[in-house]
Amino acid sequence: xxxxxxxxxxxxxxxxxxxxxxxxxxxxxxxxxxxxxxxxxxxxxxxxxxxxxxxxxxxxxxxxxxxxxxxxxxxxxxxxxxxxxxxxxxxxxxxxxxxxxxxxxxxxxxxxxxxxxxxxxxxxxxxxxxxxxxxxxxxxxxxxxxx
Amino acid sequence: xxxxxxxxxxxxxxxxxxxxxxxxxxxxxxxxxxxxxxxxxxxxxxxxxxxxxxxxxxxxxxxxxxxxxxxxxxxxxxxxxxxxxxxxxxxxxxxxxxxxxxxxxxxxxxxxxxxxxxxxxxxxxxxxxxxxxxxxxxxxxxxxxxxxxxxxxxxxxxxxxxxxxxxxxxxxxxxxxxxxxxxxxxxxxxxxxxxxxxxxxxxxxxxxxxxxxxxxxxxxxxxxxxxxxxxxxxxxxxxxxxxxxxxxxxxxxxxxxxxxxxxxxxxxxxxxxxxxxxxxxxxxxxxxxxxxxxxxxxxxxxxxxxxxxxxxxxxxxxxxxxxxxxxxxxxxxxxxxxxxxxxxxxxxxxxxxxxxxxxxxxxxxxxxxxxxxxxxxxxxxxxxxxxxxxxxxxxxxxxxxxxxxxxxxxxxxxxxxxxxxxxxxxxxxxxxxxxxxxxxxxxxxxxxxxxxxxxxxxxxxxxxxxxxxxxxxxxxxxxxxxxxxxxxxxxxxxxxxxxxxxxxxxxxxxxxxxxxxxxxxxxxxxxxxxxxxxxxxxxxxxxxxxxxxxxxxxxxxxxxxxxxxxxxxxxxxxxxxxxxxxxxxxxxxxxxxxxxxxxxxxxxxxxxxxxxxxxxxxxxxxxxxxxxxxxxxxxxxxxxxxxxxxxxxx
Numbered sequence: 001x002x003x004x005x006x007x008x009x010x011x012x013x014x015x016x017x018x019x020x021x022x023x024x025x026x027x028x029x030x031x032x033x034x035x036x037x038x039x040x041x042x043x044x045x046x047x048x049x050x051x052x053x054x055x056x057x058x059x060x061x062x063x064x065x066x067x068x069x070x071x072x073x074x075x076x077x078x079x080x081x082x083x084x085x086x087x088x089x090x091x092x093x094x095x096x097x098x099x100x101x102x103x104x105x106x107x108x109x110x111x112x113x114x115x116x117x118x119x120x121x122x123x124x125x126x127x128x129x130x131x132x133x134x135x136x137x138x139x140x141x142x143x144x145x146x147x
Numbered sequence: 148x149x150x151x152x153x154x155x156x157x158x159x160x161x162x163x164x165x166x167x168x169x170x171x172x173x174x175x176x177x178x179x180x181x182x183x184x185x186x187x188x189x190x191x192x193x194x195x196x197x198x199x200x201x202x203x204x205x206x207x208x209x210x211x212x213x214x215x216x217x218x219x220x221x222x223x224x225x226x227x228x229x230x231x232x233x234x235x236x237x238x239x240x241x242x243x244x245x246x247x248x249x250x251x252x253x254x255x256x257x258x259x260x261x262x263x264x265x266x267x268x269x270x271x272x273x274x275x276x277x278x279x280x281x282x283x284x285x286x287x288x289x290x291x292x293x294x295x296x297x298x299x300x301x302x303x304x305x306x307x308x309x310x311x312x313x314x315x316x317x318x319x320x321x322x323x324x325x326x327x328x329x330x331x332x333x334x335x336x337x338x339x340x341x342x343x344x345x346x347x348x349x350x351x352x353x354x355x356x357x358x359x360x361x362x363x364x365x366x367x368x369x370x371x372x373x374x375x376x377x378x379x380x381x382x383x384x385x386x387x388x389x390x391x392x393x394x395x396x397x398x399x400x401x402x403x404x405x406x407x408x409x410x411x412x413x414x415x416x417x418x419x420x421x422x423x424x425x426x427x428x429x430x431x432x433x434x435x436x437x438x439x440x441x442x443x444x445x446x447x448x449x450x451x452x453x454x455x456x457x458x459x460x461x462x463x464x465x466x467x468x469x470x471x472x473x474x475x476x477x478x479x480x481x482x483x484x485x486x487x488x489x490x491x492x493x494x495x496x497x498x499x500x501x502x503x504x505x506x507x508x509x510x511x512x513x514x515x516x517x518x519x520x521x522x523x524x525x526x527x528x529x530x531x532x533x534x535x536x537x538x539x540x541x542x543x544x545x546x547x548x549x550x551x552x553x554x555x556x557x558x559x560x561x562x563x564x565x566x567x568x569x570x571x572x573x574x575x576x577x578x579x580x581x582x583x584x585x586x587x588x589x590x591x592x593x594x595x596x597x598x599x600x601x602x603x604x605x606x607x608x609x610x611x612x613x614x615x616x617x618x619x620x621x622x623x624x625x626x627x628x629x630x631x632x633x634x635x636x637x638x639x640x641x642x643x644x645x646x647x648x649x650x651x652x653x654x655x656x657x658x659x660x661x662x663x664x665x666x667x668x669x670x671x672x673x674x675x676x677x678x679x680x681x682x683x684x685x686x687x688x689x690x691x692x693x694x695x696x697x698x699x700x701x702x703x704x705x706x707x708x709x710x711x712x713x714x715x716x717x718x719x720x721x722x723x724x725x726x727x728x729x730x731x732x733x734x735x736x737x738x739x740x741x742x743x744x745x746x747x748x749x750x751x752x753x754x755x756x757x758x759x760x761x762x763x764x765x766x767x768x769x770x771x772x773x774x775x776x777x778x779x780x781x782x783x784x785x786x787x788x789x790x791x792x793x794x795x796x797x
Contacts, residue, residue, distance in 0.1 A: 034733050034742040036653050047651065054530050060389035062532070065382040067716060067733075105532030112527055119514045120539050123507040127543075134499050135491040 032079035033072030039083075046079045049088040052105045053078065053095060062105065150215050153203030154294040156196045157244075160251060161284035163193035164277045167254075171274025175267055175342070183266075186273050187258040193280075194255025201235075201248040204293055208235045214300040217241065217293050223306040223710050225681050233317030237308070239441060239457070240293035242320055246437075247283045249321075249328040253357070254280065257332065262780070263353050265345060272339030279331055282464040290460050309682070309708035309715055315375045323368035323395050327433035329361025330398055333405065334430035337423050338472055341479045346419045351412035354426070356772055358409055362402040363765035369395050370758030381716030381731045383649070383746045385754060388536045393516040394436035397509055401429035404505040407498045415559055417486040417495055421502065427472045432509070434465040444520060490561040497554030504547035508540050515539070541594055548601050548639070549578075551632060552608025570611055578604040591647035598643030605636035623771025631764025638757025644726075644750035655740035665747030666694050667721075667728050674732070674741055682708045684717070687732045687741065691721055703732040726750050 037043040050064035055071040063074040081091045095103050101110070109117055167189040174183025204217075208231050213219045221238045222231055236245045254276045261269060287293070336354040340346045372395065377385040386392065405425040411418045438444070442458025489495040515531045522529050552574055556567050582600040585591060591599075609632035612625065652664040656671045672688040684706040690698045701719035708715065721728040726749040733742030 031655075031736075034653050034736075034744070035655055036651075052532070052534050054532070060387050060532070061380075061382075061384075065380065065384045065387070067381060067714075100528070102528040102530050105530050105534050107531070107535040112522060113518075113529055116514065116518055116531065116535065120507075120511055120542065123510045124542070127503045127507050130503050131500065135496055 032076040032083075034075075037079050037083050042082050043079075045088050046075075046082040049082070049091060050075055050078055053092070054103050054105055056099065056103060149203055150207060150212070150294040150296060153200045153207070154292070156200035156203065157284070157288065157294075160193045160196035160200065160247075161281065161288060163189045163196065164251070164280045164284055167193060167277035168274050168281060171270045171272075171277060174270045175274075183270055186270055190251075190254045190258035190273055190277070194251045197248045197251040201244055204241060204244060205232060205235050207294075208232060208241075211304060213302075213304055214296055216295045216297045219297060219301050219304050221305065223304040223681070225710070226306065226312070227680055229314065230312045230317065236320055236324075237317070240287070240291045242324065243283065243287050243291055243441075244293050245321060246324050246328060247280060247287060249325055250276075250280050250283065250331055253328055253332045254335075257335075257357075261353055263349055263776075264339075265343070268339050268343045268345045268350070270339075271342040272335050275338035275342070276332065276335035279335065279468055282467065286457075286460050286464065290457055303710075306681070306708075306710035308711070309706075309713045312681075312708070313375065313379060315371055316379070319368060319371050319375060322364050322371065326361045326363075326365035326368055326395075326402070327398060327437065329357050329364060330402060330429045330433045332357040333361065333426050334468075334472070337426035338475065341423060341472075341475050341483070344479065344482050346412075346423055346483045348413050348416050351409045351422065352772075352776075355406070355409050355413060356769055356776075358402060358406050358429075359765055359769045359772065362399065362406050363762055363769065365395065365399040365402060366758060366762045366765060369399055370755050370762065373758070374755050377751075378718055378720060379715070381718055382744070383651075383729050383748060385645075385751065386533075388515070388531075388533050390516050391440050393512050394439040397512055397516075398429060398432040398436055400505050400509040400512065401425060401432045404502045404509075405429045407505075408502050411495050411498050412486070415487050415489070415495060417489060418499070418502075419486045420480060420483050423476060423483060425502070425506075427469065427476060428506075428509075430472075431465070431469045432513075434461065434468065435513075438462055438465060439516070487560075489559070492557065492564060492567075493561045494554065494557045494559045497550050497557055500550045501547055501554065504543045504550075507543045508547075511539050511543070512536070537594060541597070545597055545601050548605050548635065551635065552604045552611075555609075555612045555628060555632070570608075574604050574608050577607055589647070595643040595647035598639055598646070602636050602640040602643060605639065606633060609633040609636055623774065624768045625771075627764045627766070627768030627771060629764070630767060631761045634757045634760025634762075634764060636757070637753050637760055638755075641750045641753030641755075641757055645748050645754070648749045649751070650747045652743075652745045654743050654745075655736050655738075656743050657740050662743065662745060664728070664745040665749075667745075667747055668692050669728075669730065669743075669745060671741065671743065672700070674735075677704070679706075681710060682706050685732065685735075687743075689719075689730055689743075691728060691730070693721075693723065693728075701728075701730055703730045705732050705734070722752060727752055 037046060047064060051062050053063045053074060055061050055063045055066040055068055055074070057068045057070045058066045061071070063071040063078070065071075078091055078095075081094070082088065086094075092104055092106065101108070101112075107113065107116065167186055170182045170185040170189060173179045174186060207215050207218055208222055209228070211218060211222050211224045211231065213222075217238060217240050221241075222234045226234070234241075236242045254273065257269075257276070258273060264272070333354050336350060336357070340350040369392075372392065373385050376387065376392075377383065405422065405428075408418045408422040408425055412422045438458060438461045441461055444458055515536055519529050519531050553567065553571055556570055558566075578600045581603040582596065585596055585599045609629055612629055613621070650665040652662055654660075654662050656662060658671050658673060661668055661670045669689050669691045672690055674685055674687045677684050677686045684704040686702050686704045689701050689703065691701055692698045699721060701721055703719040704717040706715045706717050707713070716731050716733075718729055718731040721730070726747065729744075729746040729748055731744040733744060735741055
């Protein structure tokens, strides 16, 4: 429940959140929502991060893929922080701290998400067992049949 | 009157489905054979009535009859005619009516053309088809009546979601529905074969055209849906792993597996139980897809109907149909022998690997799609997106595609390694050379890098079955396989190239500014207002030039629809053979500059060309199978006629 409460709060303050940042800026509103950073290396870092940050007001879109107001504010936020010299991981941690795990698409193993990673491992094993059962046995039988 | 006529037709169709169920299943019992003759006519008349009912709804939408609740809620008199018509299925009730219509027409088709199977299996199949259809009739008539009237009609309708007012999307849902319903036919064949214990190559041959057809439509639907998301959402993404996208991908994966295992069953009488199981899974995935999209459990750009109560109904149908099918499978599994044997190094062996890998990918997509819904039920929200799906599905997909490159070269039943050693070595060398070349010459991520190598292997490997064959005498179905596999390579190359090499520019531009993106330069000429039938827009004129080539003018728009009020971005695309320039117009900043987004997306179009080639392969295979059937049937009637003549003469 706490997570949901935090999330609801996060959603409620999402739009105004960007305002204090803007207030300190002399630039027009959210300049980095639709503009790249001047340094291509930093822009590449920011873009890569934005592609893995969820737009909370959209469905299944990253903030790099959306016209939503909030996605624009988030892009501005991320670019500003990267420009200020933070690493992408620091920015992600900061976002997760504020908005919860939900905001990050980057898969992390935790008490809640472990089945997502155990699942494919089980599938690999299951696939191997089925293939061994179907093909391995066939080979033996074919071998016996051939003798 | 028209609406009531449609409703009456629908009720009658439902009643006939009931008759078809009773006649089909009772007809199997000894002593009740007399009832069996009713089954095929019931299926035919039902198809006709359902079709009339659906056309009635189309007429209501064409006339914008606002006394009908559905029309008032989803249409508007000012809408262009084509979108009035597509509005018929651009909503929950209409789309479910389309579903049962396609289903009953499919039932009518089997009833009138399928003569290969033993009559008892046909009866059981038609009975099963009627059972599944009845569930959907009940859903329509009790929980989502499309013909409901309003006590007092409103002066004007609500309109259709402008995102859906797009010619591509008008035909996207029906395409997927035909695919889903085709899988329901495969499911009916499976149940029929299980009921009469006739899991034979003939069963696989009778089912295969339906699986091929369903798979073909799903392929087209997914390809079109991906292209739609690409140009309509305005940010250049072509696959989001959105749950509604996954809802169409999962049945496709299952159908692909089913298609290949049905081929094994048809050709070699092997993989019987596995094919039957896949038939059940494929239809389950269709219903899971329908449930996800229709129940409102997700809210996204695709989920245009949101109603949790209906979700319960679909979930119940899913549980009943699949539960009963699995129970039947469990009781019959012992009597369905595994079939003929084969060695690892054989066509069947490769197809088993294909099946296992496809099933594993299906498992991953299902897990990743449902897991967030599960945790949400416990008040924990997690995000599963591309960073999860891309690498995890690739673990299974890339090895599978390598097998795809060599599998068709192998013989049925068992092959000698010596015979296929050199093609395999050549393909391996090719893959490694591409891998090393791309890695040395450019700095790309691991997945696109592997993508390039596997694409090269698939592109060459898919053509190898043509080697040494007389191309004019090659069966159509073999051409279908080659074309579809080649398409997979093309699509994979497009995905890798776009992921690795796309360049993006986001700028605030004044009129006259020049923006460089990749090999292109673009100059903002002007921005002016324009108006359409139910929207107004700001339209930019941007002169773009590739390298030193000629300038062309493109016109991206920021569009505002007024009923219901919605903003959309109409991007403009400049297509070359080796990619697309993608231009989108954003808002005007306070200082008067315009936000422009430009992408150069190398070879991105190959993704959809690949999808179309895969579908074309399906068309060729389907055509080949059907033509062979028709020819064989004609030959057998001819022989029968001659024999008759001979007997008369004697």
